[in-house]
Amino acid sequence: MKKYIIFIFSFVLLYIVYQFVTGWVLTALYTPDIFSTNKNLSQDVSFGQTTSMPLLVTLLIATLxxxxxxxxxxxxxK
Known part of the structure; x- marks a missing residue:
């Protein structure tokens, strides 16, 4: 059981680092298209909905x- 806990903990840690680094890289490399923007720009920011389902599915697959x-x-x- 101890090996499993260490495995899952290290897996979750690597998953979080991976998500952070890919988000950082995608944000750093993003260049908006200035010419296709509308003159009536809204000041509202929408990030969408977040869910923990991908992490849970990934943990299930890692467990299996x-x-x-x-x-x-x-x-x-043997």
Missing amino acids: AYLMSQKLFKSSK
Whole structure:
């Protein structure tokens, strides 16, 4: 159980770092199209909805991968 907790903790940490770095890179490389903007610009900012579903699905897949690898290694050691 200790190996699983370490695995999931490191996986979540790497996932958060990955999300942060890709968001930073995409923001840094974004160049808006000035010519296609409308003259009546709104000052409202909308970020959309966020959900934790991708993280939960990724954790489920990581858990299944961990369990499968543990089962595979146990059967290969015999």
